[in-house]
Amino acid sequence: MGASLQRRTEHFIFNLEPTADKYEIITIIRKRTTLIMDPRTSAQDVMRCDLCETAVVQMHCDTCLVNLCKACVGEHMVSDQSKKHEVVQFKLRKSTLLFPGCKIHDKQQCTMYCNQCDIPVCDTCLASDQHLGHKLSKILQIIDEKKENIIKEKIELNDTIYPTYQDIASDVQNRMSQLEKEYGDLSTAITKHGEDWHREIDKLVKKLKAEVDEMKNTQLNTLQKHLDEINKTMSDIKDEIESIDLAVESNDKSKLFKFTSSVERYRKLPQKILPSLPTFTPCKIKGQDLKKIFGTVSSSSPTSDKHGYSMKSTQKSPEAGSSPPVKQLLDEPETVTTIDTGYGYLYNVTCLSDEEIWTKGSDSTMKLFSINRGSLLKSITTKSGKIPSNIAVTKSGDLVYTDYADRTVNIVKNEKIEEVIKLQNWRPWSVCSTSSGDLLVIMESDDYKQTKVVHYSGSTEKQTIQFDDQSNPLYSSSGYIIHITENRNLDICVSDEGARAVVGVNQAGKLRFRYTGHTPGPKYKPFNPLGITTDSQSHILTADYFNDCVHIIDQDGQFLRYIDCGLCNPYGLCIDTNDNLFVAQYRNRQVKEIKYISKI
Structure with missing residues (x-):
């Protein structure tokens, strides 16, 4: 319930006109809401005295950094009489300056600084002959100088060095992203080349197998013809044998005188045809040779740029390449x-051209003005009748506005409002x-x-x-x-x-x-x-x-x-x-x- 009330209250204040007090009001609301809602800061959990641990804290020793109730102040003052106890009201704590302690004389605070020895010194040191004739400075002066140097270093760290490292980190991240992309492209190229090789090898294998099939069919055809001739001769021999049998067994003996033998023709055997089997001689696959044929990847490793990074500068450096001509900032704008x-009240302005500007104020109307004449040219009222949150002009020259109330982004074309985003x-x-x-x-x-x-x-x-x-x-x-x-x-x-x-x-x-x-x-x-x-x-x-x-x-x-x-x-x-x-x-x-x- 408290968080909801806080949010509604803040939202109401944020819609007031901008003032420095707005932030102070919001801070107070948030602190008080936190105090109400946080049991650790409620009245049942107050700070107790560091000595008696029962009474409520009322005082504070800036020297010892101890919280005290009034009744325990005296006891604390006599507990260590070597110190000069600075007891103040609790709300005024840390009001006493704590000087550096002396390294030689225990429990002594240094109020001066020996420039020759480059060390803080206490009153006892000054009373001795150790720093006699040395140039001394007040410790506060040295502290102020050191503080000023530290602040300068902080400003340099905050305004120059840290942003430079941010840019370096961003640059390294960008290089890593680019490296990921480029290595991905490299792997893709190798894969594609491998696929090309597979396609070419598949084609080659298919071609070689076709050649083998053709040679096989040619030799089979030759052998088949030879076989056909042998079979015919064998048939003729059988016919010859039958003719001999008939002549020998016939009672007509004249047939024996008429019979002419052809055995001499069959004694001459046909040529022996031997098929010749082709051989496949594969190229020996050696890793290194194959890499040379397929392609190689050159070695790489990160290198350092001898010029290194440059510290960020508050001066604008000229942009190279396609950048526009460099313009200088005027010493005295006019x-x-x-x-x-x-x-x-007026909130926003956006350029339609070099002669006209659109404006948006504290009502639902957006106005177009002539720059040279300062005259009103046109007015457009939002579709919802509510105040537009913001206006802009698109690349094509159309007015675009956001409507916080009805959650829309709208474009005005030919004076007609089109809802683009809901x-x-x-x-x-x-x-x-x-x-x-x-x-x-x-x-x-x-x-x-x-x-x-x-x-x-x-x-x-x-x-x-x-x-x-x-x-x-x-x-x-x-x-x-x-x-x-x-x-x-x-x-x-x-x-x-x-x-x-x-x-x-x-x-x-x-x-x-x-x-x-x-x-x-x-x-x-x-x-x-x-x-x-x-x-x-x-x-x-x-x-x-x-x-x-x-x-x-x-x-x-x-x-x-x-x-x-x-x-x-x-x-x-x-x-x-x-x-x-x-x-x-x-x-x-x-x-x-x-x-x-x-x-x-």
């Missing part, structure tokens, strides 16, 4: 024009059109616990992006506003208000970077990213509502600079084909056109 939209258990936030003409939609589950990016081709779901390689959510949830765009290098970039970050993933959905702002902001307020867009140089621009500015970061998530130009609560962003920036300002309902980058 406002070109301002358009008053007439909404109660969601179940999810609600759409932001939408953008990709370079291929598809749609990227970022959506939130009905229970506010999940957020994901879905890639659509028409109404067909092609890809879902929700978790990183460790199965952690890439994006925050609980009703925060999230915008999306596709960069020129095909990265998918999301401005996540809840996480106060810009999250970049590659086309495959692998995390590339997470930009959490540049400290300090122009107005020293928390980074509050809302609208997001990209330009021809693969720069990523995001509106920072609380700091009244736009952040420009490079394609690797490195900060380049701010755009200010007197902005007031920037909310939505878009860029035309000439890299002119359009900023939708929430409170004053105006769209500002800003020139921030040089022309060729």
